[in-house]
Amino acid sequence: MTATTYYAVTAYGQLAAAQRTLDAHITSSATGLCLACGTCGPCPERRSAVVIFSRTLRLPRRSPGATRPELVGTRSTGPNWFRTASG
């Protein structure tokens, strides 16, 4: 029982760390570069975080507008929920 609990806590911690990585290492829609480390996206850190989610068969939380689509001239066809989400 203890081993199962330990594994669950470890898996939860790995997913939380992977989510933080995905939230920071975002590939810009405008430049194609990672907003955190500046390399061509998706950067190695982001790819590693995606692998963790794929192994657990879970989906990461997504932040609408995080890739800054307005920088490439996208136009809104409805309520501007990108602006609302990013502040």
Ligand SMILES: [Zn+2]
């Ligand atoms: Zn990065």
